Every structure is written in C-alpha cells, then in structure tokens.
C-alpha cells in the first residue's frame with residue numbers, strides 16, 4: 215500500500231511538473247511570439263543601427279516613417295530598395311541562413327509599421343467619436359446611430375428606415391429609426407455564446423452570420439440569414455462542430471416565421487474550426503441567384519475538391535433550388551449524397567469576408583482576407599480558381615513563404631487562376647463591401663465601399679466598365695473594427711462596428 219502511494223505521489227508530482235512546464239512554455243510562446251518574429255529580429259540586427267529602432271532614422275540612415283518615402287513605399291519598391299537597389303546599402307550583408315523571403319518580410323515589417331495598425335486586442339477599443347472628414351469628393355461627418363448589445367456581423371437596412379442587425383453570439387434584432395435596438399426576434403436561428411476569448415480572437419461555434427434582404431423584399435418580405443449551424447450529438451462529437459447554413463424567413467409580429475432551408479451541407483462537412491473563418495456572406499445577382507461564401511475553415515486540403523463546400527462561393531436560386539448551369543453541376547444520381555459540387559460557383563478562396571452583386575452590372579465582387587499581406591478584392595467568375603493556398607501575395611505570419619499548397623501537392627499554373635483585381639498588402643483585414651447608391655453622395659455613384667477590421671478604415675474603390683481599378687481612397691479611418699457596411703434607405707452610409715463585448719452602428723452624413 216505504502217509502495218503504491220509512493221508511486222502515485224511520484225506520478226502526480228511528475229504530471230504537475232509537466233503541466234507547470236507546458237503552461238510556462240505556452241505562456242512564453244504566446245507572449246513573446248511577436249518579439250521573436252523573424253522580420254522584427256532581422257530589422258533590429260541589420261537595419262536599426264542606421265534607420266533607428268523605431269524606424270525614425272539616424273545620422274547614418276533615413277527616416278522610414280516619413281510621410282512619403284523617397285523611393286516608394288509599396289511592397290515592390292521596398293523590396294527593390296532593401297535588396298541591392300540603393301548605393302547606401304552596398305555594404306549591407308544580409309545573412310544567408312534566413313528564409314528566402316527575408317527581404318519581402320522586411321518590406322512588410324516596414325509597411326506594417328508605417329500603417330501603424332493597432333494590435334488585435336487594441337482594435338476592439340471604442341475608437342469612434344463624432345468626426346468631420348474632408349474626403350476627395352465629399353465632406354461628411356461620422357455620426358453615432360446606435361449602440362448595440364454585442365458584436366455585430368451584419369446589418370440590413372429596411373426600406374422603412376429600420377435596420378436589421380445580426381449579432382454573432384446574441385441573435386437577430388431590429389434597430390428603430392431613432393437608433394434604439396429592439397428585443398431579439400423570437401424563433402430565429404440560435405446564436406451560441408462564445409466559448410473562448412484568446413486576446414480578442416473570439417472562438418465559437420454557432421455564430422449568427424449574415425442577414426440580407428431578397429431583391430424584391432418590398433413585395434415578398436423574404437429575409438435571408440446565414441449562420442454557423444451547430445452539430446454535436448448528431449455528429450457524435452465531444453466538442454461542438456459547425457458549418458454555414460442558409461435559411462430564409464419572414465418577420466411577423468416580432469417573430470421569425472415561414473422558415474425555409476436554402477442551403478446546407480451534410481454532417482460530414484461540419485468541422486471544429488471556429489466560425490470566425492466561416493464566411494457566410496450573401497449576395498444576389500440581377501437574375502435572383504443567391505451567392506454564399508464558405509471559408510476554408512482550415513480544411514485546406516479539400517479546397518480544390520469540388521465535392522466539399524470549403525473555400526468556395528456557392529450559387530443557388532433564391533428558393534434554394536440549384537441551377538443546372540452551375541459550372542460543376544451534376545444530377546443527383548451522378549454525385550455522392552454529401553457532395554456540394556452542384557452548388558459550387560468558384561473555388562480556391564481563403565476566407566471570403568465580403569460579397570456583393572454590383573447594382574448595375576450584377577457582377578459579383580468579393581473581399582478576401584489573406585495571411586500576412588495579400589488581402590484581395592476579387593471579381594467572381596463562374597468556374598474559376600482563385601488560387602489559395604498555392605498563390606497569394608502574402609507571407610505566413612512567421613515571415614516564411616506560404617507552402618501549404620505545395621505541401622498538399624496542389625499543382626496548377628498561376629495563369630489558370632484569377633488574380634485579385636486589387637491587392638491590399640500590408641493586410642488591413644478586409645471585411646464586407648457594398649456599392650454606393652443614392653443621391654446623398656453623388657460623386658461616389660456605384661463606387662465600392664469596403665471595410666476593414668484591423669486598419670479601422672473604410673476604403674472607396676472605383677472601377678471602370680471592364681472592372682479595372684481606376685481610383686482608391688481611404689475614406690475614413692480610426693473608426694474601430696468595421697464588420698459591415700451598407701447603404702441606408704435614406705442614402706446615408708451605415709457602418710457596423712465591433713467593440714470588445716459590444717458594438718455600434720455609425721453613419722456617414724454629408725455636410726455640404
């Protein structure tokens with residue numbers, strides 16, 4: 215007995231030591247990850263001596279934080295100037311034992327510092343305060359419209375001036391024209407509370423995602439909702455699993471009624487990857503087709519398998535039936551019961567966080583988050599490959615080249631992929647987008663407005679008739695994490711912001 219006790223005590227002690235060691239290491243790993251990051255260390259060793267530890271410049275090297283850089287501040291110019299392009303760098307001798315993309319990582323490091331994006335936890339701060347902005351074509355003020363009980367994912371302005379709001383972990387509600395938020399709509403899909411908060415990276419399964427109106431909402435009253443549908447017992451899983459599901463319904467007397475399932479997938483495709491990368495954005499074209507984004511959900515090895523839903527944009531009719539002119543369509547008897555190939559419209563997407571049909575041409579546009587750098591604005595064409603995870607303009611977070619695609623054995627030439635129409639490097643973490651309509655900001659007619667989580671900004675982009683970018687402006691910055699942006703019935707621009715536990719809606723009001 216004594217022997218056994220002794221053994222047990224030792225085993226317990228050993229477990230305790232291992233637990234203490236593992237958690238100390240884990241803590242060290244997480245808290246010092248940024249400080250150990252490769253480009254930062256390389257900068258400190260090889261550049262700070264001349265350019266200063268805060269990039270502020272010294273007698274031996276120029277100020278890299280200056281408003282404009284002499285030789286250009288885009289990634290390509292930075293790469294050229296760091297690596298051999300400048301006489302001042304002739305003596306520069308970067309060590310050979312560093313990853314191939316050292317120079318690109320250094321360029322990203324400089325441009326990230328120049329942008330001064332806040333850290334993720336800081337980006338949740340309540341930044342907004344009433345403000346006047348003098349943009350290229352219009353003067354406007356940013357005005358608080360509504361304080362929300364929790365973080366929103368999506369807003370949908372109704373024709374009568376009210377705004378539907380989906381909050382990830384709370385549910386669906388309506389904000390009145392005076393900005394007051396009503397009770398949750400009974401009977402709408404369940405939104406589950408978050409399970410974990412990792413320094414602002416909220417981890418959960420079962421978020422309410424997008425709310426969108428049918429193009430003929432005024433006539434038929436259909437409201438579309440996407441959400442992370444949970445599966446635990448049915449999936450025989452010890453932890454929750456989830457997957458994007460789309461339903462439509464109507465709101466009558468404050469209740470969600472007439473619900474119909476529009477798009478859902480087989481249980482086999484539910485995953486434990488959290489809903490932060492689920493996508494679930496919705497958009498309509500002019501023929502009434504509904505487009506649905508589904509994130510890679512880290513299931514990267516399945517992204518190029520048309521039978522799986524991951525990393526795709528799907529297309530169905532407004533009632534959920536599937537048009538046979540979808541590019542990978544097969545009749546039900548020729549595909550596996552679980553296959554989603556009949557609804558696939560485009561593939562090779564990482565995390566499509568924004569989607570909208572152009573109000574005039576009907577063309578589908580999307581925004582996509584890249585890794586470290588390489589956020590994209592894409593024009594979505596049926597049957598096309600958007601390249602991830604083989605091609606991206608970004609790097610991995612640890613400064614190395616993204617090699618997921620090669621490791622998975624993916625092999626297709628970049629000429630066979632659709633390149634982004636606009637690349638955002640460094641990555642502002644692009645979120646949803648819309649097109650400006652109405653007469654309150656006439657000089658922005660049909661321009662794309664796109665939000666960002668990390669850069670706290672809204673950008674305005676203009677494209678010519680062929681879809682080529684002709685103009686880009688940071689319309690407003692310092693707002694907070696922009697999750698959604700929509701045109702209101704009153705012609706004002708409504709922007710949904712996420713703060714720590716709460717949220718808000720602000721609007722842009724012209725002041726001319």
Ligand code: HEC
Nearest residue numbers: 260261264274275276283284285286292295296300302320
């Ligand atoms: C020996 C000192 C020295 C070191 C070390 C050095 N630089 Fe420079 N760097 C300079 C000087 C001087 C200039 C300005 C050259 C000019 O104006 O023609 C410059 C210019 C630049 C520019 C262009 C700035 C502009 O205004 O367009 C970049 C970018 C840059 N350095 C990055 C780096 C990086 C990254 C490192 C480390 C890998 C580095 N430099 C190391 C001295 C140095």
